[in-house]
Amino acid sequence: MAVDQQRGRIGVIISGSLTEGLSARVDAAHPIESLRVGQFLLVEGRQHEFFAMLTDVELGATSPAVLVDPPADDAFLQDVFAGTATYATIALRPSLMLPRDHSDEMRPVKTIPAHFAPVYTADEKDFTRVFGREDDTHFEIGRPLDMDVPVCIDLARFVERSNGVFGKSGTGKSFLTRLLLSGTMRSGIATNLIFDMHSEYGSDATSEGGGFVKGLRKIFGPSVRIYTLDPESTRRRGGQYDHDIRIGLNEIDVEDILLISDELNLTATAAESAYRLVDHYKNDWLRTLLDMTPEALDAFALNTGTHAGSLGALKRKLEALRRRGYVEDTAKASVINTLIDALMARQHVVLEFGKFDHSIDYMLVANIITRKIHQRWRERTEAYLTSKNPADKPPQLVITIEEAHKFLNPQAAKQTIFGTIAREMRKYSVTLLVVDQRPSSIDSDVMSQLGSRITALLNDEKDIDAVFTGVSGSSALRTVLATLDSRQQCLILGHAVPMPVVVRTRPYDEAFYAAMAVHVPAVAGNRPPDALPVAPTIDDLFGD
Known part of the structure; x- marks a missing residue:
């Protein structure tokens, strides 16, 4: 089945490869300025249709001599040269092969069309076939730059x-x-x-x-x-x-501290000191550290072999966490x-x-x-x-x-x-x-x-x-x-x-x-009951 000719032919394939993409020569009657990078095109092969994206537009001439003295102010000569001595080509990147039988699945591109395969603009039916219609699992994210048809993810x-x-x-x-x-x-x-x-x-x-x-x-x-x-x-x-949200010091792990080590300007020895504290005080390591007196710091360093200066520096820098308005010593519930x-x-x-x-x-x-x-x-x-x-x-x-x-x-x-x-x-x-x-x-x-x-x-x-x-x-x-x-x-x-x-x-x-x-029902107050309501189903939210 041939592509619907009413959609408008752009040109024909003149070269290309599977890895580098295709090149098409634009028909002389087709206005070059209507072609835009990102536009979607359909190439009519003999066995498949190829859904492709336009990635580049280029001007060319059959002979450099034509460009030596360009007819810049002569519209008649420009029209004479167009499509013969001067022309435009476009680069295409095929992404899908569409079987002639619409009941068959689309396939990734494993081959390319032959020379002179016609190139057409993609239409709404093509987009619907490729990107689907909006439904329970397909969502319209936008529309193509040159068309008013939904593109769904x-x-x-x-x-x-x-x-x-x-x-x-x-x-x-x-x-x-x-x-x-x-x-x-x-x-x-x-x-x-x-x-x-x-x-x-x-x-x-x-x-x-x-x-x-x-x-x-x-x-x-x-x-x-x-x-x-x-x-x-x-x-x-x-x-x-x-x-x-309220976070207890007992909920903060060493891993959490290491993530913000740059922001807190922690030294390379901070992790070792923190893990020594965890070994002794478990989840209460951070609160215990922040409550330590200088004497307690020295005693802990002596008993565990931790560097006292490193331990003191860790305490000073982590005190900033206790001053965060959402941090408490102990999270009750x-x-x-x-x-x-x-x-x-x-x-x-x-x-x-x-x-x-x-x-x-x-x-x-x-x-x-x-x-x-x-x-x-x-x-x-x-x-x-x-x-x-x-x-x-x-x-x-x-x-x-x-x-x-x-x-x-x-x-x-x-x-x-x-x-x-x-x-x-x-x-x-x-x-x-x-x-x-x-x-x-x-x-x-x-x-x-x-x-x-x-x-x-x-x-x-x-x-x-x-x-x-x-x-x-x-x-x-x-x-x-x-x-x-x-x-x-x-x-x-x-x-x-x-x-x-x-x-x-x-x-x-x-x-x-x-x-x-x-x-959207009214929301009463800032503090709902502690018991969580049952999550609404899709039918509850959207009706039949």
């Missing part, structure tokens, strides 16, 4: 692996993240924990245009729980919260366990940091909570593997972290719980959504484990190289990424989409709120 495949949202400052990473979180919440396909460093996800927040956008709590109602380190900040912004219970009950949790938006606070609190989640999810998964009872299987959990390079730089990734999750926790139903403007600072092993990458404009060559770690054919995609606008455009590639795609991102506006179609 497969949420089931998205939450299976850790993913990344990248882009330089001001390119809309937070809005992209809101879209992705909304998709997973609406579908019910995963539970979300968002470490909201700048308090812009749970409650209403300002947009870059100066207005306000709704927070996830207002869109999805009580299925989104808000925890906060700074209740006053949440109240001042007119937000509601469910619990305020851990709010962290309540938070984890909410996640296990399939409720979404946004943790706001308020005035505690320093790297020390963000990294310390996120690591403590995630470490405990790792332990609980691992235990539940092992119980499920033993019992084979579906009720024992923990829910799929996506943990969103901003400034991800602080947790996943080459040094930290090897020793923190976030590095462990990025590498191993998929089998325990926990994945990460990392948000960062400097992907080059993230460990390369972690980057290679990311299933999907949603990337807005980047300028730094190292960051661009990092985004394409482990991606074949990245040279052509680099050109596409470099041509993105600074706002509301992104390149999506990886596990959640069948092929790389450039989109205008879906607006996060009143139409989007309505599309989520969730009734």
